[in-house]
Amino acid sequence: MAQIGEKLNKEFNDQVREELESAYIYLAMSAWFAERTLNKLAAWFAKQAEEEFEHAMKFVNYILDTGGSVKYETLKEPKRDYDNILEILETADHHEKYITKRIHHLYNVAQEEKELSAFPLLLWFLEEQVEEEEQTAALIDMYKGYKNDFNFDHVKRE
Numbered sequence: 447m448a449q450i451g452e453k454l455n456k457e458f459n460d461q462v463r464e465e466l467e468s469a470y471i472y473l474a475m476s477a478w479f480a481e482r483t484l485n486k487l488a489a490w491f492a493k494q495a496e497e498e499f500e501h502a503m504k505f506v507n508y509i510l511d512t513g514g515s516v517k518y519e520t521l522k523e524p525k526r527d528y529d530n531i532l533e534i535l536e537t538a539d540h541h542e543k544y545i546t547k548r549i550h551h552l553y554n555v556a557q558e559e560k561e562l563s564a565f566p567l568l569l570w571f572l573e574e575q576v577e578e579e580e581q582t583a584a585l586i587d588m589y590k591g592y593k594n595d596f597n598f599d600h601v602k603r604e
Contacts, residue, residue, distance in 0.1 A: 448563040450512035457555050458505045463519045464503075464548055465502035469495040474524035475534050486529070501571070508567050513519060535589055539582035546575040 476491035507589045509516050528534050556564040566593070 448512060448561065450500045450509060450514040450564075451559050451561055454552075454555055454559050454561050454564060455509060457552055458509050458514070458589040459517045459519070459547060461552060462502045462505045462509075462516070463521065464545065465498050465505065466518075467524070468523050468541065468545060469498035469502070470521055472498060472538070473536065474526050475528075476536065478528055484531075491538075501574070504567065504570075508564070512563065518572065532586070532589060535582065535586045537578070538561055539586060542575065542582050546572075546579060559565045 472491045472495035476488045479485070479488035479491060508514075508600060517557050525537070528537070548566060551573065553565075556562075556568060574577045
């Protein structure tokens with residue numbers, strides 16, 4: 447496999463931080479739900495956190511497989527004081543849209559740097575982000591149709 451260039455290595459390390467911060471954000475959201483005994487929502491956000499950690503590891507493995515250097519940076523403390531479920535769902539949706547922009551940026555950097563071996567990984571992430579944004583938007587739509595938070599918590603989610 448091709449060697450990762452310095453610029454893409456830095457950008458991928460930045461994305462490792464972004465993915466780990468995403469996991470941290472979703473863990474905080476999960477805790478918010480658990481504290482209010484909204485256990486299905488807590489479990490769903492905990493699962494999202496696990497996925498974000500897996501995403502970080504995909505970038506770590508790519509960096510290592512291409513002879514790069516992994517740098518773990520300090521993570522920001524996630525927000526913990528939400529007012530309601532809708533605020534959390536909208537925050538998650540906004541965050542996924544932000545991550546999608548980051549992946550587009552990485553794709554553009556890889557293209558500019560002619561690091562073609564990064565394309566399969568980035569194309570996987572572009573497809574993943576379509577799914578992530580679809581899920582958060584669907585949760586918001588579903589939530590708006592429910593009369594109370596308890597009933598919404600008991601909806602089956604994948």
